[in-house]
Amino acid sequence: MKYLILKNKIAKRAFTILLIGLAASACKRDLLDKKPLDAISEDVVFKDATFLQNYVYNVYNGIKPPWSPGVGGFEALTDIAVNQPETHSRSGGIRQYIEGNLNPDNVTDLTNIWTDEYGYIRKANIFFEKVENSEIAPEKLNPMKGEVHFLRGWMYFELMRTYGGVPIIKTSYNLNDNSFDTPRNTFDECAAFVLSECDLAIGLLDGQPVNAGKISKAAALGLKARVLLYLASPLNNPSNDISKWQAAEVATKAVLDAGFTLHPTHEDLNVKPLKTDEIIFGKSFTPGTRIPDWGMNYDYWPSGFDAQQRLMPTQTFVNMFQLTNGEYPYLADGTSVNPASGYDPQNPEKNRDPRYYSYIVYPGAGPFTINDGAKSTVRTYEYWEDANPNPNNAPPYLNPNKIDSKNGQELFDFGRDSKTYWVKGLTPFHWRVQTGYTFKKLLDFEGPRASFDYDYSQVIIFLRLTEFYLNYAEIQIALGKEPIAREYINKIRKRSSVNMPDITSSGANLVRDYRNERAIELHLEDSRFYDLMRWKAAPGNVDVAVRGLTSVKMDWTGAKVGDLKGKLTYTYGVISEAEVRKPWKGDYYYLFPIPRGEIRRSNDALKQNPGYDQ
Secondary structure (H helix, E strand, C coil), X not given: CHHHCCCCCCCHHHHHHHHXXXXXXXXXXXXXXXXXXXXXXXXXXXXXXXXXXXXXXHHHHHCCCCCCCCCCHHHHHCCCEEECCCCCCCCCCHHHHHCCCXXXXXXXXXXXXXXXXXXXXHHHHHHHHHCCCCXXXXXXXXXXHHHHHHHHHHHHHHHHHXXXXXXXXXCCCCCCCCCCCCCCCXXXXXXXXXXXXXXXXXXXXXXXXXXXXXXXXXHHHXXXXXXXXXXXXXXXXXXXXXXXXXXXXXXXXXXXXXXXXXXXXXXXXXXXXXXXXXXXXXXXXCCCCCCCCCCHHHHHCCCCCCCCCCEEECHHHHXXXXXXXXXXXXXXXXXXXXXXXXXXXXXXXXXXXXXXXXXXXXXXXXXXEEEECCEEEEEXXXXXXXXXXXXXXXXXXXXXXXXXXXXCCECCXXXXXXXXXXXXXXXXXXXXXXXXXXXXXXXXXXCCCCCCCCCCCEEEEEEEHHHHHHHHHHHHHHCCCHHHHHHHHHXXXXXXXXXXXXXCCCHHHXXXXXXXXXXXXXXXXXXXXXXXXXXXXXXXXXXXXXEEEEEEEEECCCCCCCCCCCEEEEXXXXXXXXXXXXXXXXXXXXXXXXXXXXXXXXXXXXXXXXCCCX
């Protein structure tokens, strides 16, 4: 099976390269007994507990980050986000999916899930082979075994939820092996294997100290519970076998009883240090381990000069944020104002769920402290046209605050301002905010827009208590226990920094409220796309038109010097320059195709997912 090895060759020399940067951790050894740092052999790695732990930490990299592929991940395949194709790197396959023509030949960048996960699975398999007769003390070796069982289970789960059943490989392949024709296992067989990996990890990690960012028993409990939820979901449980929901209930309750609590504030959950009261498993960054390019700020920044602006919230997502009275701003059709809400489309930021202000950058939001190269100041987010624009942008300005009175700088450099301004080429990248909104969840306004060496504050979350409150609520809905479902949804809404009214709905309305709450809480955490897939809820969500602000005009009439903004007038509609999403292709689209090259390398032992085998 060449696809397991071609991109993941680990000869003995490779171990040297892998561990040189980590070798300093062995400095406690007697200097006379210390191995040369440029000649760490494979034998040493698997006989030394310190080097072996560093090898295990390298296998952690097999956990697909939530922004992958590209820097927007799969959020752009859903109703809550849209990507910017000109700047969204490694997005091959994403646009093909949206356009309804994804096939085994054009899946391109999505194949990285297959090749990357199997590459790290091979590293996990090498670990188990090499430590089988290890002389490392069990109290040091067993926790590492637990970590790697968790990691191998996590990576197989990633493959399962993307492709369905995949080959279960538990041995490493050598370069001189001649047979690579291993067929796919069934989805259920893969699930059983992942659950067994979780159980092994739970046992081996039991009683081990918990360190931020490190795999723990609780993390293994969380992965097991998540897998069982997927097994119970409609995509994988078409007969609605109640016993599968009951198994998920037991596993999820074990996570809830593991001692975690909701962090009091939601705004700083993605900020260092890891909030270990709520976060079960997550990761923080250093300048040397940040995400590609110049970091999250560069990719999510609200269109300052040269910003990538790779991902934007849609109006559909913005409309999910209720009013403080617990009512949705719009009716279910998404375009008719809900008369019970008190919502005013011309004053859209008034009386919204507090999470709206924490998670969305909207016209007039702020003021923010902006560290944007030479232009550092405090300013609001601008995304408007002047109601009476001066086509030459020459004084006198209708906007009395064209110049920031605090520092003498022009305000027009943070968002799409007057069309007449950026059409002249003075702000060439501002148009990239197609919907008029940007995500705020992963921004660090204390840091610069772009830096290779700044120690940004962002963290990413793999497992946190909020997800399992929501999972438990979903399970209780499926089991017909709606009061318990409402209780767990309301626990999240009653977080002190949110304090939204209790959910009181039932039936279909409760399902809507639950899914809405889940979309808000878990956005940008690699959840929404896979949720829609496992619910079989893609039609009307994945293929929905991209809506946003088609025009925002600012009238400075009557504005006083010092006012941050004048009177805004909003126009909403379909964003014509955004991608055109084609009608849902059918149930086969709930899984991705296996890249054709991988099938060829298996001598056709791998069988393609139905619908893609023409």
